[in-house]
Amino acid sequence: MTIKIKSLTLGPFASNAYLVADSLSNNAVLIDPVDDASAIISAAEAEDWTIKLMIATHAHLDHVLASAEIKELLQIPFLIHEECEPLLKEIPRQGAYFGLGPLPAAAQPDRLLTSASEAIELDSIRLHSLYTPGHAPGHLSFYMPGQKILFSGDSLFAGSIGRTDLPGGDHDLLMRSIFEQLMPLDDDVQVLPGHMGATTIGRERRSNPFLLSYNRDRS
Numbered sequence: 001m002t003i004k005i006k007s008l009t010l011g012p013f014a015s016n017a018y019l020v021a022d023s024l025s026n027n028a029v030l031i032d033p034v035d036d037a038s039a040i041i042s043a044a045e046a047e048d049w050t051i052k053l054m055i056a057t058h059a060h061l062d063h064v065l066a067s068a069e070i071k072e073l074l075q076i077p078f079l080i081h082e083e084c085e086p087l088l089k090e091i092p093r094q095g096a097y098f099g100l101g102p103l104p105a106a107a108q109p110d111r112l113l114t115s116a117s118e119a120i121e122l123d124s125i126r127l128h129s130l131y132t133p134g135h136a137p138g139h140l141s142f143y144m145p146g147q148k149i150l151f152s153g154d155s156l157f158a159g160s161i162g163r164t165d166l167p168g169g170d171h172d173l174l175m176r177s178i179f180e181q182l183m184p185l186d187d188d189v190q191v192l193p194g195h196m197g198a199t200t201i202g203r204e205r206r207s208n209p210f211l212l213s214y215n216r217d218r219s
Contacts, residue, residue, distance in 0.1 A: 003125060003147055007192065008043055011035030012100075013062035016194055018151060020144075021049045022123040029122050030054045030070070031142060031151050032194060033078075033107075034062060037069035052076055053122050057153025057194060058136040059084035059106070060166070061094040067107035077110035079120065081131075083138030085109070087168065097166075113140060127151075130181045134174020135162030141182065148189045150201070156182055156191060158199035161210045175214050183211075 002023040009016050011034055019040070021028035028049040030040065033056065044051050054076055056064050064080075071078050080088065087094070088106045095103040113129055120127040120142070130141040132155040139162075142151040154162035156178055164171040187202025204211060 003144070004047070005149070005192070006043060006047060008034075008039060010039055011062055011065065014195060015062040016192070016196075017066075018192060019044055019047070019049060019051070020125055020127070021047065022125055025123045026050060027052045027123050027125075029120070029125055029127065031127075032056055032063045032153070033066040033070050035065045037066040037073065040066060040070065041073065053079070053120070054107075055079040055120060055127070055142070056084070057141065057151065057155075058139040059087035060136055060154070061091050061098075061100075061103060063153070063194060064088065064091070064106045065103065068104055071107040078107045079111045079113055080109050081129075081138030081140050082112035082114060083133070084136075085112070087137065132174075132177040132181050134164060134170050134172075134177045136166070137168045139177075143185070143189075148186065150182065150185060150189050150191050152182065152191050152193045154194040156204060156208075157193045157196055158191075158204070159208055160196075161208070162194075175210075178211065179214070 004021045006019040015034040017034040018031040019028045028051050030051050091106050115131040118129045127142040132141045133139045135154045185201045189201040191199045
């Protein structure tokens, strides 16, 4: 059993989409249909992978813009947290907030995830949802325990954390999410975030200024 991961950085916000594939079946999960449906589908086809499932960490426009087109083209289910539905329905308003032109509606979810940890499975792929709100309502991170890989969305970045100045953001809630859900993971867990490059839990535990400052304030 081998899991392969391909990342794509797309769109005006340089958002990361991840294709997670089972190398035996060549079936794949798409995490965050960020911006460009054709680029994502072409990347999967270049690897001879078939996207069977699409999930989103949260409902900010830069993480779901391609969801409707991909769902229509591939006829695959779309999963997102239940608290994301209001934001998901407001993609045009989100676009106006950032001065963008008319935007397509997001895909309708086929399954709404809850705040309890849930297993999302496709062949040998095992993703466990972790409830990490604060950057956005209903934000989820996805952890692969067998591979020690965390898809952190916009909760935790290399040397930073998700912004909380957008509607629904809550800094204190985000910090609690990070410390309660992500920091208990082992130091060698690789973190693949929604923007910028990869890091590890240990590196962020030791050097992330936002986490260090929060720890000092609590002590």
